[in-house]
Amino acid sequence: xxxxxxxxxxxxxxxxxxxxxxxxxxxxxxxxxxxxxxxxxxxxxxxxxxxxxxxxxxxxxxxxxxxxxxxxxxxxxxxxxxxxxxxxxxxxxxxxxxxxxxxxxxxxxxxxxxxxxxxxxxxxxxxxxxxxxxxxxxxxxxxxxxxxxxxxxxxxxxxxxxxxxxxxxxxxxxxxxxxxxxxxxxxxxxxxxxxxxxxxxxxxxxxxxxxxxxxxxxxxxxxxxxxxxxxxxxxxxxxxxxxxxxxxxxxxxxxxxxxxxxxxxxxxxxxxxxxxxxxxxxxxxxxxxxxxxxxxxxxxxxxxxxxxxxxxxxxxxxxxxxxxxxxxxxxxxxxxxxxxxxxxxxxxxxxxxxxxxxxxxxxxxxxxxxxxxxxxxxxxxxxxxxxxxxxxxxxxxxxxxxxxxxxxxx
Amino acid sequence: xxxxxxxxxxxxxxxxxxxxxxxxxxxxxxxxxxxxxxxxxxxxxxxxxxxxxxxxxxxxxxxxxxxxxxxxxxxxxxxxxxxxxxxxxxxxxxxxxxxxxxxxxxxxxxxxxxxxxxxxxxxxxxxxxxxxxxxxxxxxxxxxxxxxxxxxxxxxxxxxxxxxxxxxxxxxxxxxxxxxxxxxxxxxxxxxxxxxxxxxxxxxxxxxxxxxxxxxxxxxxxxxxxxxxxxxxxxxxxxxxxxxxxxxxxxxxxxxxxxxxxxxxxxxxxxxxxxxxxxxxxxxxxxxxxxxxxxxxxxxxxxxxxxxxxxxxxxxxxxxxxxxxxxxxxxxxxxxxxxxxxxxx
Numbered sequence: 001x002x003x004x005x006x007x008x009x010x011x012x013x014x015x016x017x018x019x020x021x022x023x024x025x026x027x028x029x030x031x032x033x034x035x036x037x038x039x040x041x042x043x044x045x046x047x048x049x050x051x052x053x054x055x056x057x058x059x060x061x062x063x064x065x066x067x068x069x070x071x072x073x074x075x076x077x078x079x080x081x082x083x084x085x086x087x088x089x090x091x092x093x094x095x096x097x098x099x100x101x102x103x104x105x106x107x108x109x110x111x112x113x114x115x116x117x118x119x120x121x122x123x124x125x126x127x128x129x130x131x132x133x134x135x136x137x138x139x140x141x142x143x144x145x146x147x148x149x150x151x152x153x154x155x156x157x158x159x160x161x162x163x164x165x166x167x168x169x170x171x172x173x174x175x176x177x178x179x180x181x182x183x184x185x186x187x188x189x190x191x192x193x194x195x196x197x198x199x200x201x202x203x204x205x206x207x208x209x210x211x212x213x214x215x216x217x218x219x220x221x222x223x224x225x226x227x228x229x230x231x232x233x234x235x236x237x238x239x240x241x242x243x244x245x246x247x248x249x250x251x252x253x254x255x256x257x258x259x260x261x262x263x264x265x266x267x268x269x270x271x272x273x274x275x276x277x278x279x280x281x282x283x284x285x286x287x288x289x290x291x292x293x294x295x296x297x298x299x300x301x302x303x304x305x306x307x308x309x310x311x312x313x314x315x316x317x318x319x320x321x322x323x324x325x326x327x328x329x330x331x332x333x334x335x336x337x338x339x340x341x342x343x344x345x346x347x348x349x350x351x352x353x354x355x356x357x358x359x360x361x362x363x364x365x366x367x368x369x370x371x372x373x374x375x376x377x378x379x380x381x382x383x384x385x386x387x388x389x390x391x392x393x394x395x396x397x398x399x400x401x402x403x404x405x406x407x408x409x410x
Numbered sequence: 411x412x413x414x415x416x417x418x419x420x421x422x423x424x425x426x427x428x429x430x431x432x433x434x435x436x437x438x439x440x441x442x443x444x445x446x447x448x449x450x451x452x453x454x455x456x457x458x459x460x461x462x463x464x465x466x467x468x469x470x471x472x473x474x475x476x477x478x479x480x481x482x483x484x485x486x487x488x489x490x491x492x493x494x495x496x497x498x499x500x501x502x503x504x505x506x507x508x509x510x511x512x513x514x515x516x517x518x519x520x521x522x523x524x525x526x527x528x529x530x531x532x533x534x535x536x537x538x539x540x541x542x543x544x545x546x547x548x549x550x551x552x553x554x555x556x557x558x559x560x561x562x563x564x565x566x567x568x569x570x571x572x573x574x575x576x577x578x579x580x581x582x583x584x585x586x587x588x589x590x591x592x593x594x595x596x597x598x599x600x601x602x603x604x605x606x607x608x609x610x611x612x613x614x615x616x617x618x619x620x621x622x623x624x625x626x627x628x629x630x631x632x633x634x635x636x637x638x639x640x641x642x643x644x645x646x647x648x649x650x651x652x653x654x655x656x657x658x659x660x661x662x663x664x665x666x667x668x669x670x671x672x673x674x675x676x677x678x679x680x681x682x683x684x685x686x687x688x689x690x691x692x693x694x695x696x697x698x699x700x701x702x703x704x705x706x707x708x709x710x711x712x713x714x715x716x717x718x719x720x721x722x723x724x725x726x727x728x729x730x731x732x733x734x735x736x737x738x739x740x741x742x743x744x745x746x747x748x749x750x751x752x753x754x755x
Binding site for chain 2: 009010012021025033052054058060061062073074077143146147151152153156161163164165166167168180182186188189190191197198200210212213214215216217218224226229231236240244246250260262264321322323324327328330333334336337338339345354357359360361362
């Protein structure tokens, strides 16, 4: 079937019922590794015909055009290498069609709220009957059990419950939220890890699997070292940009408006290298001494960086053996010589929109094969005929009854 | 049992951590001085290395011998040359993962990096912190853990396919692959994202608010506006033309934040959580580490593992974020380091 690319997951059939960020990103990683992914989309899954507001990432090409639901830049970023099947699961024939697909799929992945699939009559008990070998992955924000299971969960509201907000900030008692919904990409990577783990388990032990991933637990897992340190009597707290075991470790102003460079000294060798560049620093300072004098050290470094361009500072320090990098904004990221040399951003999407690539570099993967995000329902006929063997009349009947769509209803 | 050889720092350690929980036999080579972590070595051992065997630094021939006996090698080093210096390319292991800050090719392949450098170059630091103040670097090991998880995924995909392969994985690219919408917004809207404190910015109100005994985060995406007015006991706001849609709420952000702050200031976290559950509002309480350790939800889900350190003391360590077939979290032990490679495999 078209859509899949070469890769180690070639031949693995995934039904993608995910939405927003964590789920689609998780599936993108699997699609990049060759899985055959069918995005099973609700008629309004990409929004209505007329958008009430511009999407956060904007429109591909800058304008909504006549089919705004197909040019939402963030949605497109997350949905390469997939086929789109737009199916109304509220209708009996829609659910029957999904169950037929489940019968031949390897994986179904969704990130609805805890009971949503069961309420549609598509809980794991039903799916398992259709295919006992199915890997079913569910990603509710707080999991499907426990006292918080029914809470509304978005990445930004789950984040403070992980403990991270107490560490992120300019100092103790001044918590901050990343405002980047970091719980979602944590869920995404671990969702993909869970799928391959379950597939390997199926290969060795047989049988399908029920896989559950909680965004909340992803965040708490990443706070794990602090949670253990706390049990051991430590008291981890926010120290701004400083680090408990490195000094200096910070972000320093550079020439221009809101331009900065980050640097760190992990050891005495790097400190000495920094001292060779920033001559106002005193070479004979061990880590404990540097930590005691961080205010003064930071001031001297800032005095040196302030009149200089951030990329020049980073180059200069790196050449001297000091870990340093410019605080990049979007244009800097796209222009970075390293990511350009490695072809990380890929312009396979419409309007030559550069999209983040796949960090996995290995033989057998070729971004040149990637296909852009499909239009809503673009592969309705292809999926139903190739995966299920439906004939033209049967597909037509589904379309005529509104089960199968290729645009949001009026 | 699958044999995994782990060499390197926090990223390799986290990758090995997942392999342990997937049932692999993981042997960790302590490659010398450790990367500075956010916590003590003991805490890091409990978190990362429980359930692994550990050997000390070894000569290149011994390392090659050990690698030859492994099914998978996870090798993290400070840069591309450091990977080469270990003899990585000469190891006959069928499946090998090299983790470096910038990858094994390209003009910056031998740049040095700590996590705050990667976060800066990857576009994250620019977006965190308050406007008019220095940007904030993300504390902790997000960069290493995320890179490791992607590496684990790729290795297992190859195992599933029976492939022999060598993977080049860069922390910088891993971070950029996970980016929210920084670059697409620049390309499609010609707007460079900046930082706005804790304000999610594009939907209003979405911010941290003080309450009587702490802080809560509220994220009112447009569908939640109506119940939100009930949540703050201000249903008349539904008729207020300043807040009729999200664009207008963005225009009147300060006014709406002030109304919200006033509505929440005298209520406790517990009261707000109860109200949020009743009104179906996305709300999260800022939890201290003590709060997280005592969280009844995590306890009910049996999320923490029992891990014994090398002194025999038991600690609670988070399980993996995913569970397969609701398998119980197991107890694990941090093993003392062996001194020789002989007899490992």
